[in-house]
Amino acid sequence: MRIWDIPPEKMCRQHLLGEHRELHALWSIIINDKKAYAHHPETLRWKGKLKALYLRHEALVKEMTERGYKHHTSLDPAFATGKAVQDEFVNTYEEQVRILKEKGCGCRV
Template sequence: MRVWDIPVEKLCRNHLLGEHRELHAMWIVITQNKKGYSKHPETIRWVGKLKALYLRHNEQVIEMKNRGYNHQSPLDVKKATGKSKQDTYLDLPTKQIQILKQKGCNCKV
């Protein structure tokens, strides 16, 4: 489970779409107080930052549309509360770039 902290334009297809799925899963866990993945470090770092998560989703949607994908899973803006900037990292963005480079995918890092 991962929401990257690098620009969505740099993500390959698999990482962009995977992040989108995982973002939706975290959104549900946090906004509906679901237990699944509620203790996962990636989920925990977004608690109190749903506005930032909502904004990341908007970035994903723009990038998905730029690539010709059909997006049909909007988030409820009324639930986008808390901080608008993510300032907690499991790995710093520089480390995330290294991780993506090691995957050998088509990410532009």
């Protein structure tokens, strides 16, 4: 499970759509206080920052829409509380760029 800190417009189809799917799973884990993945590093860094996660979702959806992908899964803005900016990282931005480059996918990093 990973939420990238890479601008969505740089991401390939697979990583854009994959992150979008995982973001919904993560959102559900946090708002429902689910036990599964509760201690996952990605869960921990987004707890208390649902506003920031909400904004990341908006950015992914904007890019998906521009590429012509359908989106029918809005998040409830009532839960979009806490910090609006993500300033904790599982991998630094530079590490994320390296990870994506090594995958050899279509991400333009």
